[in-house]
Amino acid sequence: MNLIVCVKQVIDPEAPPASFKIDPATNKATVQGAAPVIDPYGEYAVEASLKIKEAKGGKVTAVCLGTALQREVVKKPLSMGADDLVLLEDEAYVNGDTWSTASALAAAIKKIGAYDIILTGREASDTNAGQVGPAIAEILGIPCATIVKKIEILDGKARVERMVADGYEVIEIPLPCVLTITNELGEPRYPTIKGIMMAKRKEPIVWKPADLGVDAAKLGASGSRAKMAKLFQPVKEGKCEIIGGDTPEEAAAKLAMRLREAKVL
């Protein structure tokens, strides 16, 4: 099995909301005092690819697109057990939309050559778009299943479980295909000491647009079909009426009475 997993370096989504700031001049978000991380859903995708490799053998190649990619961050898939890491690291790749991002990733996937399953997270924690996986499928002309929590490899196809509102669907999808992975898969493994040592020694492969043979005008902002006009933080009113009491039980009873009075109950 040739497995390709797309991951992304993002600002830490678990950082306290108070540390989250937007620079209105650049429409960019930052968090103070927290290092970037591999996008959490991307880690679930790495875990899914490693599970397939364990069951069926093969090779896992992680691909990461961005700029200022911190090696200790983006090497996490390697330390978890991935075999190779390809970085698409260039100013030309960034500030794009789903389409231009997926175009670069698809070009890299074609250059890698052999692929049976391409995995991504269900959505990144920064854009919350959930579209890079489907876009790669459209570009490569292969089927796609989204929000997948379980994968079983059969002969020439995969049987996957896709989360839906009232349970899950079982889908049989021919290979090659794209799968987007959700947290219901189960917690990603921790890197082992051996994995961390291996990752330290392994140099990632870096591909520039010229290496992919892709016109830079089709990448990043210039290749985008959607433009972000504005990024802002919604204003919160924050008018909470705190109900007190001498004991927790008294406060609880007063809360019930206050809700009755306000006709909420």
Added chain:
Amino acid sequence: MADNMGVLVFCEVTNGKLAGSAAEGLGIGKQLAASLGQELNAVLIGSGVNANADMVASLGAAKVYVADDPILKDYQTDPYIQVLQKVAAEMKPAILILGQSSVGRDLAPRIAFRLGSSATLDCIELAIDPAGKKLLMTKPVYGGNARAIFTSVTMPQVVTIRTKAMTPAQPDPSKKGQVIKVDAGLTPDSVKAKLVNKVAQQAEGVRLEDAAVVVCGGRGIGGAEGFKQLDELAKLLKGATGASRPPCDNGWLPQTQQIGLTGKIVAPELYIAIALSGSSQHMSGCSGSKTIVAINKDPEANIFREARFGVVGDWKKILPAFTAKVKELLAA
């Protein structure tokens, strides 16, 4: 690009009934079509969905495109794309609206890319820019910490709308639409990713999405046992029990009861948040609630910035006394 005109709403049908997103899509679609001075149309896809066409017309669609085929009985990505592609080729809409459901979030990006355009998912606000007549698409990003407004360079402008974020259209039975049959030339080979089974994991009682009262617990509940106390209050208020992500990841409650950005979006009359911090990701799933009540031992918890009423303290002491008092008040 100048060829694209009008608004097309994909009206999802579940178990023979129009999904809530259909009326909500037609509600906002009507406003956008009026701003553009263009037509509002709809598309129905499924098996036996012809029966829903009159209802869709009464909600304001001038033309109702209907693809009624046994192959379309359940949602499967590939044939649904094929049908929408056919309808889009015929109508050339400027705007295509879907709901942010299991179906819409899968289908919207695929059809958008297939048509040479892009999609913006989970929109909470849609408006026409008076200057350029472009669709301004507002969606939460960074797990709800921020919002972004997008415009599309390409046509059609494809969106999904967040559940209950838009005011639904009201039916007017005197309104009749033109029903147009769609033959997308489907064959069994149209299906690439094939649905082989559906497994329901629905909790008993009131559906979370339909409940007027939701009692929601977080990590602080500590285990499955604690949620029984939440169930008791929910039952008393004829509501449903939900959870933030940690209890579901820990298996205390099924994943189908998760409320938040990647779980269910609810907008009940009353939302009682117990022992949960109120992360942006979680609030994305419940911020449309009319009244939020918080019980949390940490006075600095974000949930108190979102709630209307709150009690600071240990839920294990507060909840039993609160439930007892509610029971007494309801009996009186």
